[in-house]
Amino acid sequence: MGIIRAEKLxxxxxxxxxxxxxxxxxRAIDGLSVDVEKxxxxxxxxxxxxGKSTLAKHIxxxxxxxGGTVWVAEMNTADESKVWEIRKRAGMVFQNxxxxxIGNVVEEDVGFGPENIGVPTDDIWKRVDxxxxxxxxxxxxxxxxxxxxxxxxxxxxxxxVMAMRPSCIVLDEPTAMLDPNGRKEVIxxxxxxxxxxxxxxxxxxxxxxEVIHADRVIVMDEGKIVMDGTPREIFSRVDELxxxxxxxxxxxxxxxxxxxxxxxxxxxxxxLEEFVGSYMKAYAAQGGRENCADGGQRTDCRSQKEMx
Amino acid sequence: xxxxxxxxxxxxxxxxxxxxCAVNNVSFEIPDGQFVxxxxxxxxGKSTLIQHLxxxxxxxxxxxxxxxxDIYAEGYSLRQLRSKVGLxxxxxxxxxxxxxxxxxxxxxxxxxGLSETEARSRAEEALRLVGMxxxxxxxxxxxxxxxxxxxxxxxxVLAMNPEVLILDEPTAGLDPKGRDEILNEIAALHEARNMTIILVSHSMEDMxxxxxxxxxxxxxxxxxxxxxxxxFQHYRELEQMGLAAPQVTYVVxxxxxxxxxxxxxxxxxxEARGALLAALRLQP
Numbered sequence: 001m002g003i004i005r006a007e008k009l010x011x012x013x014x015x016x017x018x019x020x021x022x023x024x025x026x027r028a029i030d031g032l033s034v035d036v037e038k039x040x041x042x043x044x045x046x047x048x049x050x051g052k053s054t055l056a057k058h059i060x061x062x063x064x065x066x067g068g069t070v071w072v073a074e075m076n077t078a079d080e081s082k083v084w085e086i087r088k089r090a091g092m093v094f095q096n097x098x099x100x101x102i103g104n105v106v107e108e109d110v111g112f113g114p115e116n117i118g119v120p121t122d123d124i125w126k127r128v129d130x131x132x133x134x135x136x137x138x139x140x141x142x143x144x145x146x147x148x149x150x151x152x153x154x155x156x157x158x159x160x161v162m163a164m165r166p167s168c169i170v171l172d173e174p175t176a177m178l179d180p181n182g183r184k185e186v187i188x189x190x191x192x193x194x195x196x197x198x199x200x201x202x203x204x205x206x207x208x209x210e211v212i213h214a215d216r217v218i219v220m221d222e223g224k225i226v227m228d229g230t231p232r233e234i235f236s237r238v239d240e241l242x243x244x245x246x247x248x249x250x251x252x253x254x255x256x257x258x259x260x261x262x263x264x265x266x267x268x269x270x271x272l273e274e275f276v277g278s279y280m281k282a283y284a285a286q287g288g289r290e291n292c293a294d295g296g297q298r299t300d301c302r303s304q305k306e307m308x
Numbered sequence: 309x310x311x312x313x314x315x316x317x318x319x320x321x322x323x324x325x326x327x328x329c330a331v332n333n334v335s336f337e338i339p340d341g342q343f344v345x346x347x348x349x350x351x352x353g354k355s356t357l358i359q360h361l362x363x364x365x366x367x368x369x370x371x372x373x374x375x376x377x378d379i380y381a382e383g384y385s386l387r388q389l390r391s392k393v394g395l396x397x398x399x400x401x402x403x404x405x406x407x408x409x410x411x412x413x414x415x416x417x418x419x420x421g422l423s424e425t426e427a428r429s430r431a432e433e434a435l436r437l438v439g440m441x442x443x444x445x446x447x448x449x450x451x452x453x454x455x456x457x458x459x460x461x462x463x464x465v466l467a468m469n470p471e472v473l474i475l476d477e478p479t480a481g482l483d484p485k486g487r488d489e490i491l492n493e494i495a496a497l498h499e500a501r502n503m504t505i506i507l508v509s510h511s512m513e514d515m516x517x518x519x520x521x522x523x524x525x526x527x528x529x530x531x532x533x534x535x536x537x538x539x540f541q542h543y544r545e546l547e548q549m550g551l552a553a554p555q556v557t558y559v560v561x562x563x564x565x566x567x568x569x570x571x572x573x574x575x576x577x578x579e580a581r582g583a584l585l586a587a588l589r590l591q592p
Contacts, residue, residue, distance in 0.1 A: 047483035048454040095481065149550075150350045176481045179349045179510045181550035206483050209555070245485030250513060250555035250577055257581045262590050272555065276562045279584065283568055286588050 003073055003168055003200050004036040004059055004090070010067030011054055011223075028054040030223035031068070038167070041194045041201045043211040043231075046220035047245035052204045055220070056170045059202065060090040073167060088117065091161030095173040097153035100160070106148075107132065107141040110159045117164075124163075131162035134197060135189050151182025155189050162193070168200040169193065175207060183207065208235075209249045212270040219244055236268035251275040258282075310472060310504050311338040311361060311393075316370035318356055330356040332528040333370070340471075341502040343495070345509065345519030345536070349550030353528040354508050355398075358474050361506070362386075362393040391420055394470030398477050400461035404449040409440065409460050412449050416468045427467075434467040435460070438493055455486035462490075466497070472504040473497065479509065487511075491518055513554045516540065516575035524549070537573040556580045 011029040016022055028051045036042055046052045057063040058070045061077040073089050075082040094100055103109030111128045119127065132138045135155040140148065145156055154174050161169055171190065175183040187210050193199045203214065211217055217234040219227035221244050227234055234241070235248050238256045248256070255269035255278070264282045269275050318331040331353045338344055348354045359365045360372055363379050363386040372379050379389055397403070406412035413431035422430065435445060438459040444452065449460050458478065465473065475494065479487040495518055498505045509515055515522060515536055522539040524532035526549045532539045540546070543553035543561070553575070560574045563584075570583040585592045 048481075048486055173481060179550055180512070180552040182350060183510075206481070206487075208484070242485075245483050247484035251559060254556060254559065254577050254580055254584070257577070258584055258588075258590075261581075261585050261592065263585065263588050272558055272562065275559055276566070279559075279563060280566055280568075282588055283563075 002035040003038040005071045006034050008068035012066045039198045040215045042216045043214035044204045044218045050220040051223040056172050059170050061086045088164050090168045091166040093157050093171045093174050095176045100157045101145045110163050113164045127163040131159040135159045150178040151185035154186045170202040172204045232268040310340045312373040314371045317368050319368040334530045343498050343505045343520045345507050345515040345522045348525030352525040354525050362390050362395050391468045393472045394465035396465050396475040401457035408446050409449050410445040413463045413467050430467045434463040438463045455482050474506040476508045516554045540575050
């Protein structure tokens, strides 16, 4: 059994009028079951309103199910006596870094969580040191969070979660407000935590490029899981993804278009390197090889042959 | 010349320990009807710059002209300027407040002193322009999806009938389809009404597809100014500035280095598709 497990999860947002009568029921999650393996990196995709964030909020008991059950490290999230333990195990990072930072100094902000749960002072400092180190922000520990860039602020927010020694981090669109460098910084940090510290990562995002390194990609629509597989499997199904209002990375789309037009390029290309490799093979097999035979004037012929 | 910015400088908290120069001696002109993309890392001065364009902040130095008139000259009506130069802030849906969609969009034109009927017809037109169907007009704006809320907020600015529309990251947090829809609607406005558009975005892919011209800000200074094709040629410098080029630009450069003969200024998937098929001698 995985670290996070949901079984037939249902969640309704219920709107009531002044007399507390039910006016409208909006089903955000509709009978969803999922099992997340410890130490894995899972990305969740889905359009706005597909239920991703609602699902995320169940993982640390911000929301509890209307129907079905969610277990985090074998603890039922509906069990109120377990709420604090669950939140220690599963930390959350949200979209806007400015709404999550409270300390005047970076190290203070990171120490806020452990201090709140009564960790002894020496141990708090140890955790602050380790967490800042893990996200690569040690050099900024005495700085004011206001002076940091968006990506740095998000890394401080992640360090704050790490200081709680969680086994799992849920990130809900952590890069939506960041510039390209900030996005790379945050994703690199998250991958490192996953690989070096073995933290289970659940990443919700609208940027398809951020998903290609995940172990598993889950696509949600109307509160259900509609696609579930490795990035390569998921991104091979370009038309299906688009039908769920999603997209694919530019190289994946380009490879898909070339393949449709008859080029010999494999399905599910995810990275720039893969694209260049497969395209050069196709190129060498056609025009490139001919040019070589024509006299080998082109400097790239040798490398093309090597690639074949 | 619709907008002319001359040696614009803006310093936050001048004369204090927190003094910070956000915009440093920036000059450019934007002719009527251009679609301009404004890019730059967080804190590069983009937002401060656009807040000058409709007179929300007063420059520390330099001048801004709208249709040849100095907007900070005595007697110049900033109120009127703001109805001509519409500014859509980041996360504009946080500013929705009315009981239903149509009243929210009517708020601006009503404030301009238009009659109820005129305000209403402006609001209806604006809502149609952003693709909001009639069935939503009487609904509370707070019950809409993220993309729809954002459309209502943009309609609120469009109802003022602006000549220039400035949008600060209008697609942040939207799903890919929602992002494309909003950008297509903005491009349609640009086409149909010859509206001048200034779009701030962190998506280089979108910039390559939509903008006629890119302005790049770096540490408060103007770093590049040219067509997307020209600007993205400097992808290595852009990276130094915390930016990037669209992913296809990297594909094109990598393939060229390996001897594939394609144009180096390809910036969109469609262009790359054509060129790469041609290089494989396949029919597009």
